Amino acid sequence: MIVIVDSLNSHEYSDILAEMHRLRARVFSDRLGWDVKVSNGMERDEFDDLDPAHVISLDDKGQVVGCMRLLQTTGPHMLSDVFSCLLDGEPPIRSPHVWEATRFCVDTNLLGRGPTRNSISYVTSEVMIGAFEYGMHAGITDAVAVIDPVMNRVMQRSGNAPYGYLGSPHPMGKVTALAALMDCSEERIESLRAFSGIRHDVFEQQVYEEGV
Template identity: 40%
Template sequence: MQIRAISTPRNKDEARLLHAQHQLRARVFSDRMGWDVQVSDGCERDRFDELQPTYILGISDAARMIGCARLLPALGPTMLADVFPSLLPHGRLAAHSSMIESSRFCVDTALEERGAGGSVHEATLAMFAGIIEWSIANNFTEIVTVTDLRFERILSRVGWRLRRLGEPRNIGNTVAVTGILSADADTFIKLRPPSYHSQISGPFGQAA
């Protein structure tokens, strides 16, 4: 599995990968989870995709899109501040220049069924490591996110503790919670699976 970070696509291959992650988001968030999201022509997008986010992409050895996440600076418009302020103390996020928001995180749970060369657990860890590696390389020390209680337990099990900013609340058909995750070298090394490989240019000796 390879981790790549793409913002504005520079060529046809990167445009194809971004299209594939929008398709994965539609399959996960609309088809599987039943979220009320905007899907058009098999792709899930929203207004935050128009803000030139960075996408962390997990790509299998067979060139299949198996994981994605969207990163936006927390000082700008974010899902948390603009869509889910009810999850924040006093309805506002104490953002700073070293904080990034992660949203639309997903991993293709059909990975093992398709025999795509890995496991859901390994892909999830690789995506975590990729988010941390990119954050460190770009001088972000904290990752703020909205998630659900099930995913919070996954984070806890792998040793990446979510520091809650507020109490869980019902949002649609999900019990959601918001919190902050640390982005540091020790956490990256702890979470990185043995098969991890990225094209992120950063402090860990991997070239873009």
Template identity: 40%
Template sequence: MQALAIHATERDAHCAVIDETHRLRARVFADRLGWDITTRSGCEKDRFDELDVTTIVALTDDGVVAGCARLLPATGPTMVADVFPQLLDGKNLEAHDGMIESSRFCVDTSLATTRGKSLHEATLTMLAGIIEWSIANHYSEIVTVTDTRFERILSRASWPLQRIGQPRMIGEVMSVAGTLPVDRASFLRVRSPRYRSEIAGLQKIAA
């Protein structure tokens, strides 16, 4: 499975892949998880997609989108600060130039792929791709909002979340905000043996 990074300026060149990521988001967040979000024509988008985003994509060997996530500089508008400030426990997000926000992380677990560390290969590919891109672009820390179920998955992948505040119910989901380190050791722990990437920096990180 291969990781791919698509910046906002490259969306037109990868429009088919980007469209499929929005369809995957609709299937996962609206259909499977029942989030209170807006979908149109089978796609899920929000106002953050119009900003300076980079989309990390996991592609199967057949070119099928198996996972995606959205990365956004934390010094600008972010979901954790602007949509879920209650998860910060009354604190300000201590954003800095080395911090990136990850949001809309999802994986198509219906795809038949191998597993590593008992986790779906697409999940491991996504985690490794996010770290690799962040290192290559000089980020040192990731901030994210996730549910406690995925927090446990991160621990199983040996990339534990450092909580910013206490978990709270968001709709029907117990959610938490936290940070994750961006470093070579984390990349080497989470990547699967079959991991491939078109993200600059892989050879330098893995060497």
């Protein structure tokens, strides 16, 4: 199940937000070894203070098992302020209709492999479907995300291939990073649903309605 947590309802989901930040710490700091800010077991950065929308996947027990952060490109965002080298000197996208997707992760400790509901593949698709459906209802036409070649292949295999890239790939620490573009469209959502077999409404209805 997907919940959307933003500045309007974050006070109602403080526990879920804290659990999400703990998941991000386990993934980005502990498992991937990124140079991120962790305090009290939670990973946060300056972009979390800019009122993003968080797409959060909960399992049947209400535990956070996946998440993604969506942030408008009209102000500071990671591609313009952290990964600008990927743009090869070109200006970053600045549009109210384009959001940046960052901090995508899933809990590989709680989730298994295969096609089941409690699998990495299922939760990955659920978060993507939730993000694109939420974005469409909010008037977003496109999303940009900084990804690595492994994630790029995962997206291509799962019916979520980028339609284009900004700038050129650059080495970032132990991986190569590239800025990928995706349209928020019915066709992309249908492709993700066909791949994953997810046909039901992925949202907790009340949260979805409030977020639109």
